[in-house]
Amino acid sequence: DAGITQSPRHKVTETGTPVTLRCHQTENHRYMYWYRQDPGHGLRLIHYSYGVKDTDKGEVSDGYSVSRSKTEDFLLTLESATSSQTSVYFCAISELFPGLAGYPGANVLTFGAGSRLTVL
Amino acid sequence: SQQGEEDPQALSIQEGENATMNCSYKTSINNLQWYRQNSGRGLVHLILIRSNEREKHSGRLRVTLDTSKKSSSLLITASRAADTASYFCATGSANNNDMRFGAGTRLTVKP
Numbered sequence: 001d002a003g004i005t006q007s008p009r010h011k012v013t014e015t016g017t018p019v020t021l022r023c024h025q026t027e028n029h030r031y032m033y034w035y036r037q038d039p040g041h042g043l044r045l046i047h048y049s050y051g052v053k054d055t056d057k058g059e060v061s062d063g064y065s066v067s068r069s070k071t072e073d074f075l076l077t078l079e080s081a082t083s084s085q086t087s088v089y090f091c092a093i094s095e096l097f098p099g100l101a102g103y104p105g106a107n108v109l110t111f112g113a114g115s116r117l118t119v120l
Numbered sequence: 121s122q123q124g125e126e127d128p129q130a131l132s133i134q135e136g137e138n139a140t141m142n143c144s145y146k147t148s149i150n151n152l153q154w155y156r157q158n159s160g161r162g163l164v165h166l167i168l169i170r171s172n173e174r175e176k177h178s179g180r181l182r183v184t185l186d187t188s189k190k191s192s193s194l195l196i197t198a199s200r201a202a203d204t205a206s207y208f209c210a211t212g213s214a215n216n217n218d219m220r221f222g223a224g225t226r227l228t229v230k231p
Contacts, residue, residue: 045218
């Protein structure tokens, strides 16, 4: 998966416990993303980062925090896991396709293999 | 809320047939992309079409974009069993960091 490693790949935890998912990339990409995937909802953006210590919220950020202390690592933390956070979590990096004829460039995403989290 | 919505939700065809999947979206976009996901894996980028383009080809893939109807279609010609996967459209706006994905079309190609 293009140098993106997610850990753990599977985790079962109990409601109220903290959980941290790790995304590691080896290709020095500036932008990193955390998505969650649920049946019927496709992928929804949780948080993204545009550099070390630079992060921003996505569509479904409530209940999640992120940190990026090094270019290669982007951590997603659930401070107190709830059953509604049972999901498959995907990390991604983006590469810019250059713009053409005055049109802006487009970010193309490369995804990790996913982390399946079950909150009981 | 998701931006793209794929249709149909599921599609089952025989090997050798063509598969067509559609995507509709709601707001203006800079580009539209299609991704594929095999079971238990991450999504893989297939093809990108910009808002000033109407059609793109890549191997057995053909993508069209109609910005007046806010819709796109993905055609896979001469399908193979290995094409069995879920296919997602994703829209990119002026803020390129918030790509919106649809819920996907599950394609099954029977050998």
